[in-house]
Amino acid sequence: MNAFGWFVGGPYLYLCAVLFIGVTACKVYGYATMPRHLRWDLYPLPHRVGGSKYQQIDFHKTKQKTSLWNEFTYMFMEILFIRKAFIHNPKVWVGSFPMHLGLYLAILLLMLLLLGAGVEKLLGLPVVPINDWFWVSALYYSTAIVGALAMICGVCGACWLLYLRLSDEGLRDMSDIPAYANLTLLIAMFGSGLAAWFFADRDFSMLRSQLGSLVAFSPTAPGHWLITLEIFFIGLFLAYLPFSRMSHYAAKYFFYHNIMWDDEPMKAGSSLEKDVTHSLGGNLSWSAPHIKQNQSWLAQVSPDEAKAAKEGAAKQ
Amino acid sequence: MKKKVLIRDFGQETPVLCPIDSSDIPLLPGEEQIVFKDVKPAMKEKYDFSLDGFSALNLPIPQTPEEEAKIVNDFLRGLEKVFSEENNWAFLQPTVLSTDYCVQCNTCNEACPVYPESGYQDIYRPNYRAELLRRIYRRYFTTAGKLLGKWAGADLELNWRVVYRLAELVYRCSLCRRCAQTCPVGVDNALIAREVRKLFSQEMGIAPEGVHKSGTVNHLKSGSSTGMGSAAFLDTLEMVEDIIEEKIGRRIKIPVDVPGADFLLLHNAGEFLAWPENPAAFAILFDAAGISWTLSSEMMGYEGVNYGVWYDDVQFAKILVGQVQAAKRLGVGKIVVGECGHATKATVTIGDRICVGDLAIPRESCLPILADIVTSGKIKFNPQQNNFPVTMHDPCNMVRLMGIEKPQWTILNAVVPQNQIYPMPNAGSENYCCGGGSGFAIMNSQNFPQWRNNLSSRRKARQVLEAFKDVLDPSIAKYYCAPCSNCKGSARDSMIEAFHFKDKYNMTYGGLVELMVNAMPGLPQPYISWEDEF
Numbered sequence: 090m091n092a093f094g095w096f097v098g099g100p101y102l103y104l105c106a107v108l109f110i111g112v113t114a115c116k117v118y119g120y121a122t123m124p125r126h127l128r129w130d131l132y133p134l135p136h137r138v139g140g141s142k143y144q145q146i147d148f149h150k151t152k153q154k155t156s157l158w159n160e161f162t163y164m165f166m167e168i169l170f171i172r173k174a175f176i177h178n179p180k181v182w183v184g185s186f187p188m189h190l191g192l193y194l195a196i197l198l199l200m201l202l203l204l205g206a207g208v209e210k211l212l213g214l215p216v217v218p219i220n221d222w223f224w225v226s227a228l229y230y231s232t233a234i235v236g237a238l239a240m241i242c243g244v245c246g247a248c249w250l251l252y253l254r255l256s257d258e259g260l261r262d263m264s265d266i267p268a269y270a271n272l273t274l275l276i277a278m279f280g281s282g283l284a285a286w287f288f289a290d291r292d293f294s295m296l297r298s299q300l301g302s303l304v305a306f307s308p309t310a311p312g313h314w315l316i317t318l319e320i321f322f323i324g325l326f327l328a329y330l331p332f333s334r335m336s337h338y339a340a341k342y343f344f345y346h347n348i349m350w351d352d353e354p355m356k357a358g359s360s361l362e363k364d365v366t367h368s369l370g371g372n373l374s375w376s377a378p379h380i381k382q383n384q385s386w387l388a389q390v391s392p393d394e395a396k397a398a399k400e401g402a403a404k405q
Numbered sequence: 406m407k408k409k410v411l412i413r414d415f416g417q418e419t420p421v422l423c424p425i426d427s428s429d430i431p432l433l434p435g436e437e438q439i440v441f442k443d444v445k446p447a448m449k450e451k452y453d454f455s456l457d458g459f460s461a462l463n464l465p466i467p468q469t470p471e472e473e474a475k476i477v478n479d480f481l482r483g484l485e486k487v488f489s490e491e492n493n494w495a496f497l498q499p500t501v502l503s504t505d506y507c508v509q510c511n512t513c514n515e516a517c518p519v520y521p522e523s524g525y526q527d528i529y530r531p532n533y534r535a536e537l538l539r540r541i542y543r544r545y546f547t548t549a550g551k552l553l554g555k556w557a558g559a560d561l562e563l564n565w566r567v568v569y570r571l572a573e574l575v576y577r578c579s580l581c582r583r584c585a586q587t588c589p590v591g592v593d594n595a596l597i598a599r600e601v602r603k604l605f606s607q608e609m610g611i612a613p614e615g616v617h618k619s620g621t622v623n624h625l626k627s628g629s630s631t632g633m634g635s636a637a638f639l640d641t642l643e644m645v646e647d648i649i650e651e652k653i654g655r656r657i658k659i660p661v662d663v664p665g666a667d668f669l670l671l672h673n674a675g676e677f678l679a680w681p682e683n684p685a686a687f688a689i690l691f692d693a694a695g696i697s698w699t700l701s702s703e704m705m706g707y708e709g710v711n712y713g714v715w716y717d718d719v720q721f722a723k724i725l726v727g728q729v730q731a732a733k734r735l736g737v738g739k740i741v742v743g744e745c746g747h748a749t750k751a752t753v754t755i756g757d758r759i760c761v762g763d764l765a766i767p768r769e770s771c772l773p774i775l776a777d778i779v780t781s782g783k784i785k786f787n788p789q790q791n792n793f794p795v796t797m798h799d800p801c802n803m804v805r806l807m808g809i810e811k812p813q814w815t816i817l818n819a820v821v822p823q824n825q826i827y828p829m830p831n832a833g834s835e836n837y838c839c840g841g842g843s844g845f846a847i848m849n850s851q852n853f854p855q856w857r858n859n860l861s862s863r864r865k866a867r868q869v870l871e872a873f874k875d876v877l878d879p880s881i882a883k884y885y886c887a888p889c890s891n892c893k894g895s896a897r898d899s900m901i902e903a904f905h906f907k908d909k910y911n912m913t914y915g916g917l918v919e920l921m922v923n924a925m926p927g928l929p930q931p932y933i934s935w936e937d938e939f
Binding site for chain 2: 120123124125126127128129130131132133134137140141142143144145146147148149167171172173174176177178181185258259260262263264265266267268332334335336337340341343344345347348349352354355357361362365366368369371372373374375376377378379380386389390391
């Protein structure tokens with residue numbers, strides 16, 4: 090058990106974390122380097138102060154007021170409170186909000202545990218309830234409260250969503266197997282965390298110590314089999330996450346900033362113009378009769394300009 | 406009765422997968438029954454009606470296994486291209502993201518104008534058609550899907566029925582994108598529908614006749630989707646000038662091909678034929694306001710529509726480039742698009758990333774210019790001349806997809822008495838589609854118009870009745886204002902002809918500029934003549 094515990098609490102978790110970071114980074118890089126697409130705005134755009142620029146005459150001549158703060162607050166409300174689900178799908182929100190809150194609190198728990206491990210290792214101060222240092226005591230209690238809330242919220246939210254997916258005919262009919270698998274994994278992760286907290290590690294000291302050993306690259310076996318189980322599911326979740334649709338946390342930025350809210354105008358000499366011009370030069374291989382196969386976009390839409398561009402390039 | 410159709414059963418061998426029964430559809434207030442005409446047996450034998458009993462595409466039923474296999478193979482080849490950078494840079498990122506990240510929460514469902522009005526038929530869920538594509542894509546193009554099948558969410562096997570039904574199903578979505586507005590993740594199921602339309606058009610040559618053959622192809626060949634050539638256009642303008650003279654008692658020479666004018670006005674050319682009072686009203690307003698403008702008689706210069714935006718990027722780009730080049734040759738300062746929602750969106754926003762280098766020319770909606778005429782006091786309007794109930798439909802393309810929400814209301818508030826304005830529920834960027842969006846208004850193949858009028862347009866008709874609920878008495882004439890040609894076409898076909906709102910409630914429809922001119926001083930007679938509107 091100790092060898093297995095050491096493997097799960099050490100190499101396995103390292104591997105899962107590397108996989109999570111690596112695949113997520115590759116996906117984000119892949120999305121970020123996709124070609125600039127045609128405009129597909131969806132209004133209202135929060136960064137446009139006073140509304141859409143298209144409501145003005147000669148909007149291209151006017152300096153448009155924008156607000157990053159508006160974007161930030163919009164996204165903050167959307168990410169933290171799942172606002173659109175609250176408005177448009179309350180019965181799903183009842184589960185989705187606590188489940189997401191559980192995940193956010195779990196991230197906060199991770200940071201508090203790392204901080205606690207640092208305090209113990211670097212400052213030599215034990216993170217215990219009664220301490221000479223008030224902030225260390227506060228760290229102790231906040232870790233316990235945040236951790237317990239994370240597990241409770243996560244379990245309750247994911248269980249409700251699974252119940253809904255099984256009991257609501259519309260949701261059941263639209264669900265595929267991964268939809269159930271995702272929720273099951275979340276329940277397993279939060280559930281094992283809840284059990285480990287309740288039965289073995291009420292103040293998260295074992296988990297803190299485990300994390301401390303990982304950060305110091307000297308992993309040990311967890312102090313209780315429930316914590317081993319919890320870590321096993323955390324690792325599984327991390328490794329699986331970037332391959333699943335649950336990784337919409339990474340895609341959301343692109344959905345909002347690169348698609349719905351991307352109203353960057355085409356300007357002469359801009360990098361946008363350069364990118365689009367490059368794309369327009371690519372050949373198409375669509376097979377329908379109205380498309381000239383293996384000819385560029387430019388040749389499709391403006392044969393004269395394509396010819397001129399080709400001749401110009403030949404002269405150069 | 407609601408018909409349960411699981412995704413994995415989409416290709417099942419049944420004559421009609423989800424037959425739409427008129428009793429499924431919730432009636433409008435005052436509506437007694439819905440009657441669908443039967444399709445002739447000869448048509449059923451020849452063409453595919455197997456999705457819901459309707460046909461928008463006239464797809465001939467394959468007769469041999471080879472033909473069936475070809476349909477599947479062509480579709481798969483096209484699907485691969487949808488996800489390739491070279492062939493689909495124009496929408497690759499949005500397509501990939503919306504394919505990968507739907508969490509199947511159904512939040513988008515209630516936002517759709519069609520799904521609830523169909524009696525909640527599964528196949529019309531906004532995420533249903535997109536989910537079909539996702540499962541096909543996973544099954545045939547992802548390693549997990551190939552290896553794990555249904556365990557990886559890849560549980561739909563392709564056959565020709567799946568392909569044909571999907572082709573029809575993407576023409577049951579008006580691309581209004583109301584569903585995308587509600588998605589907590591940002592997934593756009595309407596975009597997926599559009600990309601599938603593109604696949605069918607650009608790879609398989611499948612598109613509605615009204616949109617492609619007599620739409621964009623005709624447009625590129627003759628200069629207008631109406632088939633109106635340059636000479637006919639100039640003749641039509643004379644007719645418009647006649648209307649102006651008849652209506653306001655003096656003739657206005659409509660400026661045509663004026664080099665260096667402030668802007669080229671691009672109308673939906675259908676206006677000249679179906680509602681010539683609309684371009685006439687523009688001419689009256691611009692003349693009275695002393696604005697420098699022109700129309701163009703040049704090929705591609707007098708037609709503002711761009712049907713390509715609904716189904717085919719190449720056709721879209723060809724038309725856009727033709728329009729822009731016509732404006733450049735005329736040397737105008739900018740292009741202004743008249744009362745046509747999709748044309749405005751296509752020309753101003755979506756086309757922005759086609760107009761590189763010499764093609765760059767400013768492009769705008771007409772609404773801010775019209776609002777400026779009101780707010781600047783260039784014309785003194787008398788709202789009392791529009792002393793009848795008015796409700797306004799905000800065209801999706803202008804409000805939700807371009808954010809133009811204020812100018813039309815600034816105008817309406819200035820030209821109609823306040824007590825006669827009856828706002829529609831969800832006015833603004835959360836409006837509902839008129840039912841004619843994305844080409845529906847001009848698609849008249851087989852029995853598709855019955856589907857459009859009775860399902861797609863039903864939500865808008867319900868909203869109009871809600872807006873006018875206190876003034877439904879037919880002794881009160883009332884006006885449904887839609888500053889968009891497609892929306893007006895939809896109003897004509899559904900509310901007037903199918904739901905009989907003229908007969909029942911004395912309701913007419915028209916554009917915004919007609920209301921403006923009707924409120925101008927010194928008119929010998931009202932500009933809006935109620936009977937003529939039809």
